[in-house]
Amino acid sequence: MFRGVVGADAYEVYVEHQQRVHPGQPVQCKKDFWRDKTDRQDTNPTARCC
Amino acid sequence: MSTTPSRTEVTDLPPVSVDRSSGPDPMSPTARIVYAIIAALGAVGWAMIAFVRGEEVNAVWFVFAAVCTYLIAFRFYARFIEWKVLKPRDTRMTPAEEFENGRDFMPTDRRVLFGHHFAAIAGAGPLVGPVLAAQMGYLPGTIWIIVGVVLAGAVQDYMVLHMSIRRRGRSLGQMARDELGRVGGIAAIVGVLAIMLILIAVLCIVVINAMAESPWAVFSIAMTIPIAIFMGVYLRYLRPGAVTEVSVIGVVLLLLAIISGGWVANSSWAEFFTLSPLALAWWIIAYGFAAAVLPVWLLLAPRDYLSTFMKIGTIVLLAVGILVAMPVVQMPAVTRFASDGAGPAFAGSLFPFLFITIACGALSGFHALISSGTTPKLIEKESQARLIGYGSMLIESFVAIMAMVAAITIDQGTYFSMNAAKALTQGTPEGAAEFVNGLGLTTPGGAPLPPIDAATLVAEAQAVGEESIVSRTGGAPTLAFGMAEVMSGALGGAGLKAFWYHFAVMFEALFILTTVDAGTRVARFMFSDALGNIPGLSRFKDPSWTVGAWIATIIVVAGWGSILVMGVTDPLGGIYTLFPLFGIANQLLAAIALTVVTTILIKQGLLKYAWIPGVPLAWDLIVTLSASWQKIFSGDPKIGYFAQHTRFKEAAAAGEVLGPAKDAGDMQQVIANTMIQGIMSIVFAGLVVIVVAAAIAVWVKAIKAGSLPTSEAEDVPSRIFAPSGFIPSEREKAVLQQWEEAGLDPSPAAARHR
Structure with missing residues (x-):
């Protein structure tokens, strides 16, 4: 539960999604996934409240 | 967006929603009894803080009054809004389900999302505002924090969330453009951008006031940067994805940084880390720029993990601390500053300035930016919006109540010494004691407060490991002091007071710096996007154009940086x-959000219920516009920017120097600053008036026509099921049973959390 709140389970979420929705398609490895995830945030920042 | 594979017929699935056609479940006899007890407890809590004003009011009553009111509001008012107005349809896909892509669009378990949304809306605002508001006594602030959240703040968050879910997770700015038309939309976007700059600048002043001349605080906060970079490198190269692990390491390093800050403060390095407010301002400006252009993985992302960890941990710690220590309130229910408007922390009388000052804990426009855009992309079911939107905001209000408790349970003499500007206290313990003793303060029972002496203030500063606690304005140091008292009271050990003080300073700084770096980055993209709409500048829309990114960042940082430098000097x-x-900026942002929400209701033909966001909107407009009016037109130089401007200008022309200015240079600075502040007040108020005027034009059209089409996206049938509250209802349990019997997972994407 706590891992979900802080977003630590993002990779498992992705793998589950990939296997269920796009079966047979390649799944990124853990390292590539996290790299890709933070690189996306470069151009898609999320606001934090005051 | 993502393409979901062939959708089979929906009829082959168990129900995706409970049958909502027959209205809400009737209350069971047990529930009736439970809520009757909650109501009675809440009433006792309110009676204790509002009417039983003896010498001893225990802070625990605040917790009772707040929590019981929240539970009643959530069960009755929020449900009224749900069933009568918003009418969620769980048969409809949310953006999370419709565009599921395994990344930013993803159905997420409601309990996880509750924490996630709360972590995104909680920040330093609700901690700082109530502390300053405490100068008017505990009662006015407490009433507004609790009543305001129930009728305004939580309503705004809930409705914006619901409406963004119905619009594929569109942002507030986009919804404003869609629903209010071009002029209103542009004014809303410019308003949001301008408001962000002032928010960032003022938060920086808060954190600088806690760090200035304090080598302990400067060292430990500076250490958060190498710690974050270490975490970033660790996550990228050593152990990708080990978020919990690296956060725990980060927190341990952070605690180490706080402890070693004490050693640094007592060593020969102290001088190196003793910085003036102006020097700190330049460091923070440099930091803000770096954080906005460096890759996110290096600084921003790890910092965010650290901040989330600390946020949840510290809030829980403070709540437990208050319940264990049960501190006694030192502040009277209402002080004379509520009516005479001459308080040292901020000028102006209760109306409108109390509401402006508390801001985020009761109603925060900034939340509309999270409720639209981010959370709709993660929510499983429309009917969960009440829990996530309304519920999370109630917790935020509770954080504000705890900040209020921390401020009102410290000694009044200490409170006012810390929160009066240097001009009043001369910055010395003697000056502060003299100033405070001249205020005519009373005890909660109404007797004159015994005079304080300078030695007490010196001893209190030493107890928290600081050179001085006089004129540490901004709320953060006061909160840290209050929290240090609560925590050392709860756990014993006066020797740990200095640790807790710096722990609190550090965690506030962490919040604020996370807002500063993320906010600068968000503002940079908003600004580039706005620039890109101007003919000839379309290249700014390309996020990979480095030159454009740098130009936009420089302009954004210069925007808040100049306000910051102006503030610290x-x-x-x-x-x-x-x-x-x-405060005005944040409340005006709330006005924009409430205007958009009210407009959508009226366009949908729900004029009958437009009062639900309409009354908070009207109140918010009355408060903010009259505050703006006073700031612009008041003849009292303490309140009106232009009155102060004229006063100093005339004195300067006559060759005089008015206190607290010390020389002609100071005089010129006050003259320039008051002019800029006055102009900012006019710009903010003007933008909001344009937004509201554009909305009223739409309202008139919609009322004449009965209703108008809105930008609501068409229904796509849902294929998942999830309960709407923390605990499934009887009917929801029955549906879950059907899914189980069919051998299917009701919400496979969120299954990992169960």
Whole structure:
């Protein structure tokens, strides 16, 4: 539960999604996934409240 | 967006929603009894804090009054809004389900999302505002924090969330453009951008006031940067994805940084880390720029993990601390500053300035930016919006109540010494004692407060490991002091007081710096996007164009940086002059959000229920516009920016120097600052008036026509099921049973959390 709140389970979420929705398609490895995830945030920042 | 594979017929699935056609479940006899007890407890809590004003009011009553009111509001008012107005349809896909892509669009378990949404909306605002508001006594602030959240703040968050879910997770700015038309939309976007700049600048002043001349605080906060970079490198190269692990390491390093800050403060390095407010301002400006252009993985992302960890941990810690220590309230219910408007922390009387100052804990426009855009992409079911939107905001209000408790349970003499600007206290313990003793303060029972002496203030500063606690304005140091008292009271050990003080300073700084770096980055993209709409500048829309990114970042940082430098060098005190602008800006953002929500209701033909967001909107407009009016037109130089401007200008022309200015240079600075602050007040108020005027034009059209089409996206049938509250209802349990019997997972994407 706590891992979900802080977003630590993002990779498992992705793998589950990939296997269920796009079966047979390649799944990124853990390292590539996290790299890709933070690189996306470069151009898609999320606001934090005051 | 993503393409979901062939959708089979929906009829082959168990129900995706409980049958909502027959209205809400009737209350069971047990529930009736439970809520009757909650109501009675809440009433006792309110009676204790509002009417039983003996010498001893225990802070625990605040917790009772708040929590019981929240539970009643959530069960009755929020449900009324749900069933009568918003009418969620769980048969409809949310953006999370419709565009599921395994990344930013993803159905997420409601309990996880509750924590996630709360972590995104909680920040330093609700901690700082109530502390300053405490100068008017505990009662006015407490009433507004609780009543305001129930009727305004939580309603705004809930409705914006619901409406963004119905619009594929569109942002507030986009919804404003869609629903209010071109002029209203542009004014809303410019308003949001301008408001962000002032918010960032004022938050920086808050954190600088806690760090200035304090080598302990500067060292430990500076250490957060190498710690974050270490975490970033660790996550990228050593152990990708080990978020919990690296956060725990980060927190341990952070605690180490706090402890070693004490050693540094007592060593020969102390001088190196003793920085003036102006020097700190330049460091933070450099930091803000770096954080906005460096890759996110290096600094921003790890910092965010650290901040989330600390946020949840510290809030729980403080709540437990208050319940264990059960501190006694030192502040009277209402002080004379509520009516005479001459309080040292901020100027102006209860109406409208109390509401402006508390801001985020009761109603925060900033939340509309999270409720639209981010959370709709993660929510499983429309009917969960009440829990996530309304519920999370109630917790935020509770954080504000705890900040209020921390401020009102410290000694009044200490409170006012810390929160009066240097101009009043001369910055010395003797000056502060003399100033405070001249205020005519009373005890909660109404007797004159015994005079304080300078030695007490010196001893209190030493107890928290600081050189001085006089004129540490901005709310953060006061909260840290209060929290240190609560925590050392709860756990014993007066020796740990200095640790807790710096722990609190550090965690506030962490919040604020996370807002500063993320906010600068968000503002940079908003600004580039806005520039890109101007003919000839379309290249700014390309996020990979480095030159454009740098230009936009420089302009954004210069925007808040110049306000920051103005604030820290202001002879009148940056918090005193700028905090009202911060509050006004945030409340005006709330006005924009509430306007958009009200407009959508009216367009949908729900005029009958337009009062639900309409009354908070009207109240918010009355408060903010009258505050703006006073800031612009008041003849009292303490309140009106232009009155102060004229006063100093005339004195300067006559060759005089008015206190607290010390020389002709200070005089010129006050003259320039008051002019800029006055102009900012006019710009903010003007933008909001344009937005509201554009909305009223739409309302008239919609009322004449009965209703108008809105930008609501068409229904796509849902294929998942999830309960709407923390605990499934009887009917929801029955549906879950059907899924189980069919051998299917009701919400496979969120299954990992169960």
